[in-house]
Amino acid sequence: MKKFIQSLPKVELHLHIEGTLEPELMLELAQRNSINIPFNSVDEIRDAYNFHNLQSFLDIYFQGADVLIHEQDFFDLTWAYLLRCQEDNVIHTEIFFDPQAHTERGILFDTVVNGIHRALDKGISELGISSKLIMCFLRHLDEESAFNTLSQAQAHKDKIIGVGLDSTEIGNPASKFERVFKQAIEQGFLTVAHAGEEGPASNISEALSLLQITRIDHGVRCTEDASLVEQLIAERIPLTVCPLSNLKLKVFDRMEQHNIVGLLRQGVCVTINSDDPAYFGGYMTDNFLAVNNAHPMNKTEIAQFTFNAIEASFVSPSEQERLRQVTQRFLELEQ
Numbered sequence: 001m002k003k004f005i006q007s008l009p010k011v012e013l014h015l016h017i018e019g020t021l022e023p024e025l026m027l028e029l030a031q032r033n034s035i036n037i038p039f040n041s042v043d044e045i046r047d048a049y050n051f052h053n054l055q056s057f058l059d060i061y062f063q064g065a066d067v068l069i070h071e072q073d074f075f076d077l078t079w080a081y082l083l084r085c086q087e088d089n090v091i092h093t094e095i096f097f098d099p100q101a102h103t104e105r106g107i108l109f110d111t112v113v114n115g116i117h118r119a120l121d122k123g124i125s126e127l128g129i130s131s132k133l134i135m136c137f138l139r140h141l142d143e144e145s146a147f148n149t150l151s152q153a154q155a156h157k158d159k160i161i162g163v164g165l166d167s168t169e170i171g172n173p174a175s176k177f178e179r180v181f182k183q184a185i186e187q188g189f190l191t192v193a194h195a196g197e198e199g200p201a202s203n204i205s206e207a208l209s210l211l212q213i214t215r216i217d218h219g220v221r222c223t224e225d226a227s228l229v230e231q232l233i234a235e236r237i238p239l240t241v242c243p244l245s246n247l248k249l250k251v252f253d254r255m256e257q258h259n260i261v262g263l264l265r266q267g268v269c270v271t272i273n274s275d276d277p278a279y280f281g282g283y284m285t286d287n288f289l290a291v292n293n294a295h296p297m298n299k300t301e302i303a304q305f306t307f308n309a310i311e312a313s314f315v316s317p318s319e320q321e322r323l324r325q326v327t328q329r330f331l332e333l334e335q
């Protein structure tokens with residue numbers, strides 16, 4: 001099954017580009033940009049990746065992002081991720097970035113978007129990997145900062161398809177961003193939000209009703225509310241689940257306790273994603289393998305994660321059909 005999982009066409013829908021910053025590139029950029037970081041080696045950096053919850057990870061994640069200064073840095077970061085996508089047979093990816101993590105440090109919004117976008121352009125032309133870009137608001141910052149970020153995105157509407165919501169879930173309810181999301185929708189942005197990762201199932205219901213989002217990032221705590229799970233199934237509301245992330249951040253203690261395969265078998269539109277692979281020890285193939293090791297599946301079930309991700313993606317119906325055909329042809333040859 002390992003070879004099947006490795007070569008299966010995959011679609012990633014939950015990936016923070018800042019979370020793909022590998023220790024080697026972090027050290028290289030720190031040196032290149034003369035930024036002081038509290039680490040002297042790759043081993044020292046990896047040793048610091050012992051998280052006990054979401055916040056302990058976010059502290060390290062924002063500190064890591066401080067080495068990103070120039071457009072070329074954002075290009076290098078994104079290009080390195082796309083090369084990993086190629087290894088894992090990721091054929092389409094929808095990438096988050098956190099503009100406020102950079103603009104708060106005095107980096108221009110344009111610098112960030114232009115660097116990422118240039119790499120994504122090269123990704124389609126040289127690697128055949130298609131992509132979309134989604135900007136996330138940091139939920140620990142205030143509404144005014146989010147509105148300000150939305151206004152900076154106006155000049156880049158051709159490059160940014162949607163808005164999302166990430167960072168500290170507990171204590172920062174969806175209601176804080178209801179007006180920002182309303183304006184983003186009026187401006188034509190698609191919407192997603194992290195919910196039900198650390199916070200309870202009611203955070204998912206609240207995000208759905210207040211932010212009018214079309215898919216939920218994480219959402220694994222939905223199983224605490226049976227009527228919510230019914231709603232997710234009936235309305236085909238996708239969950240972008242990140243199994244290795246959930247283990248590292250102690251959402252589940254062991255992969256055997258993870259509910260993703262149970263949700264798949266119940267008919268929820270669940271997908272497998274890597275979230276912040278440089279910090280959580282695995283990209284797409286690693287996440288699929290970890291799930292299958294703990295919850296053995298047949299080939300049809302494993303491929304369903306790709307079909308679900310295609311359905312949940314923000315590409316056009318004709319592009320969805322093309323991605324489906326690529327995956328279907330692969331599956332038929334493998335059966």
Ligand SMILES: Nc1ncnc2[nH]cnc12
Binds near residue numbers: 167168
């Ligand atoms: N797993 C996660 N949850 C919330 N915010 C994040 N930012 C990056 N990764 C995140």
Ligand SMILES: [Zn+2]
Binds near residue numbers: 016194217275
């Ligand atoms: Zn995330």
